[in-house]
Amino acid sequence: MILSLLIVPALHVTLIGALGGLVGAFAYLDRRIFFAESVTHGTFPGAVLGVVIAAALGLGHSGMSAALYVGAFLGTIPLVALMRSLASIPGISSQGAAGIVLTAGFATGYFLATWFKPLPLAVSSFLTGSVMTVSPADVAWAGAVLAVALAVVAAGHRQLLAHCFDPAEPGAARGASRNERIILGLILAAVTVAIPAVGTILSIALIAAPAAAIAPHARSSRAFLIACPLLGALVGLAGLVIAVPARLSAGGTIALLCAGAVLASRLPGWVRARGSRGALSAKSCSVGG
DSSP states (O other), X not given: OHHHHHHHHHHHHHHHHHHHHHHHHHHHHTTOHHHHHHHHHHHHHHHHXXXXXXXXXXXXXXXXXXXXXXXXXXXXXXXXXXXXXXXXXXXXXXXXXXXXXXXXXXXXXXXXXXXXXXXXXXXHHXXXXXXXXXXXXXXXXXXXXXXXXXXXXXXXXXXXXXXXXXXXXXXXXHTHHHHHHHHHHHHHHHHHHHHHHHHHHHHHHHHHHHHHHHTTTOSSHHHHHHHHHHHHHHHHHHHHHHHHHHTOOHHHHXXXXXXXXXXXXXXXXXXXXXXXXXXXXXXXXXXHO
């Protein structure tokens, strides 16, 4: 009985973990991680408005679920436009613009959630998610977005990688705007479908951590693009497996495992660096003696 109840949540965290890892690979290479962090908070007001409109139209749970996705995705578009406009102002960096939008998006979402209180769904489900309450429709949305992302990457990974590594290269420059829009669209879609499981706050962990953990050890871009979604899926599923019997927050556990994966990936480098310093110190002492 318990296993049957876990099938849908397990499928969902596996799918959004793989999606987050795949999209996060390009976000990492294109230096869009802080942008992704801003977008995660930017989905909050759109998700609230989507649920409010669906409830006003008398739609059921599946209708509200679809409205949450559509609202969250559409709600980020004006915020992304605002972010790019702010970044074009002299004296405001892209990081500063992302920080402004992050704060504005989260504040707007909280204001709307309070204004339209009580909502048909708890505010906490928007912020940190609730893995055990995801539905087959949520799994279908995540699977569809993952399938689209895989198709896009399979068809255009060379152009996307060229844009990330050398946007000034002539072949990449011609399609720079298109490639940028593709990467931004993948980030928005990945964050949106992750909301039911890990919410708007914790979804950044599944996007940033796999790429950050794999990057120091990847021997090629191909290996990097394969390893990131695999690690994302593994971390998502492991977080659920640990959280359920321990009665912990699955979203929080997944986020902690993401942080642990990044730290573990850095340990070999730290050990080697410490060993090198120790050997150098010993050599200096022997020379001095």
